[in-house]
Amino acid sequence: MGAEWCYLREQETKQLHDSYSSFSSSYFMDKSSSPSLPLRSRRRLLWVQGPVIVGAGPSGLATAACLKERRVPSLILERANCIASLWQLKTYDRLSLHLPKKFCELPLMPFPSHFPTYPTKQQFIQYLQDYAQHFGLEPAFNERVECADYDPSVGLWRVCTSSWTEYVCRWLVVATGENAEAVLPQIRGMDEFQGPIIHTSCYRSGAGLDGQRVLVVGCGNSGMEVCLDLCNHNASPTLVVRNPVHVLPREMLGKSTFGVSMWLLKWFPVRMVDRFLLLVSWLMLGSTARLGLARPRVGPLELKSKAGKTPVLDVGTLAKIRSGQIKVRPGVKRLRAQGAEFEDGKGEEFDAVILATGYKSNVPSWLKETDFFSVEDGLPRTPFPNGWKGKSGLYAVGFTKRGILGASMDAVRIAQDIERDGRTSQGI
Numbered sequence: 001m002g003a004e005w006c007y008l009r010e011q012e013t014k015q016l017h018d019s020y021s022s023f024s025s026s027y028f029m030d031k032s033s034s035p036s037l038p039l040r041s042r043r044r045l046l047w048v049q050g051p052v053i054v055g056a057g058p059s060g061l062a063t064a065a066c067l068k069e070r071r072v073p074s075l076i077l078e079r080a081n082c083i084a085s086l087w088q089l090k091t092y093d094r095l096s097l098h099l100p101k102k103f104c105e106l107p108l109m110p111f112p113s114h115f116p117t118y119p120t121k122q123q124f125i126q127y128l129q130d131y132a133q134h135f136g137l138e139p140a141f142n143e144r145v146e147c148a149d150y151d152p153s154v155g156l157w158r159v160c161t162s163s164w165t166e167y168v169c170r171w172l173v174v175a176t177g178e179n180a181e182a183v184l185p186q187i188r189g190m191d192e193f194q195g196p197i198i199h200t201s202c203y204r205s206g207a208g209l210d211g212q213r214v215l216v217v218g219c220g221n222s223g224m225e226v227c228l229d230l231c232n233h234n235a236s237p238t239l240v241v242r243n244p245v246h247v248l249p250r251e252m253l254g255k256s257t258f259g260v261s262m263w264l265l266k267w268f269p270v271r272m273v274d275r276f277l278l279l280v281s282w283l284m285l286g287s288t289a290r291l292g293l294a295r296p297r298v299g300p301l302e303l304k305s306k307a308g309k310t311p312v313l314d315v316g317t318l319a320k321i322r323s324g325q326i327k328v329r330p331g332v333k334r335l336r337a338q339g340a341e342f343e344d345g346k347g348e349e350f351d352a353v354i355l356a357t358g359y360k361s362n363v364p365s366w367l368k369e370t371d372f373f374s375v376e377d378g379l380p381r382t383p384f385p386n387g388w389k390g391k392s393g394l395y396a397v398g399f400t401k402r403g404i405l406g407a408s409m410d411a412v413r414i415a416q417d418i419e420r421d422g423r424t425s426q427g428i
């Protein structure tokens, strides 16, 4: 192929991707419209018959499966060497799904009935592997997308990857997730601190931290659960709680809190449901403010829908805080060689710091499009449920702040839309 721009013939393109090659129909191969693109770089150029999907997490897999069901071929590009890299490579061992399995299913394939209500991380990964196998999804691994832009002169997307390849396609599906990159805050004195400082994406378990004093910065679901794990490994965690946070029991009245909330929202306004959730939480957990975890003024569901802030579902951390096994401290003012100084002026010694400071989207770093995706946070500008479709064949899956449930809804809509678009342009 040399360094020239060229288009792969249909057969060569199909060899790229097994699932891709299994489509015998050339329904989406509009050879007549294969445009001649100007020479732009020395990259290998590949024409993709259906959409390119960036990311092989649950969102990307779900979209490819829904497309496949409609006999639309697609190509998944994944920067890691495996599917669901967030789950396989960046999560702690004791993680289970935070929500019941019925709210975390991908389209077209339920969880096995013998799985527990809250499948473990390993079970969830197994489910995703079985899902990929069932639908014959074979992403191109080690393909980090570095740049993608729309060429209006030919009406196509150009997607450049780390392997010096440029994929050209009519539809681009962004499935890189809300959690693509770790958020690492700059804390004064970080370079002075003599112990290890790691992000939760590098934390697997408290094994090896026996007897150590560990400062956990951030009190979302991950920070709370890491503290619990540290306790279970005989370490002494201190949880930094800088902002108000809603902590709810994972279950209430024998049902998942999430399920109860969804059901109540069908009948009652969000503020009334919030009042109910807070009352039951208070009856079950007592005052969290007394433990150092003040509640926001806005209720948990209203806050989630307005600011995207997820309430913490307690899986036992509060009991450890109450018993004094986990200490709670206000924001960190600065780190010192042997410890930390807090905003209340007090100081303490620590052996290690774990940053449970969350993740962010990486879309602005590679997608050269700013109408649909915000450059500030890398999320679609249009709020749920309309943030899945942009212009010129651009789609977003899994950016709803509604976890896997939201991603599944996006995936179904995107597949329908791309199939319809393909049919329309073929005059079918």
Ligand SMILES: Cc1cc2nc3c(=O)[nH]c(=O)nc-3n(C[C@H](O)[C@H](O)[C@H](O)COP(=O)(O)OP(=O)(O)OC[C@H]3O[C@@H](n4cnc5c(N)ncnc54)[C@H](O)[C@@H]3O)c2cc1C
Pocket (backbone or CB within 6 Å): 054, 055, 056, 057, 058, 059, 060, 077, 078, 079, 080, 083, 084, 085, 086, 087, 091, 095, 096, 097, 098, 099, 103, 104, 143, 144, 145, 146, 175, 176, 177, 178, 179, 180, 222, 362, 366, 397, 398, 399, 402, 403, 404, 405, 407
């Ligand atoms: C600790 C934790 C627990 C969670 N628990 C739940 C839960 O119980 N229920 C729930 O619904 N949600 C949960 N979530 C949210 C969860 O992240 C998502 O629901 C789910 O993983 C999102 O899937 P995704 O495919 O959109 O993103 P991801 O799983 O992040 O997958 C995105 C993929 O894109 C790849 N990628 C990124 N950038 C590029 C690039 N430039 N080029 C190529 N590939 C790229 C990544 O390597 C990754 O494989 C949890 C999140 C975390 C961090």
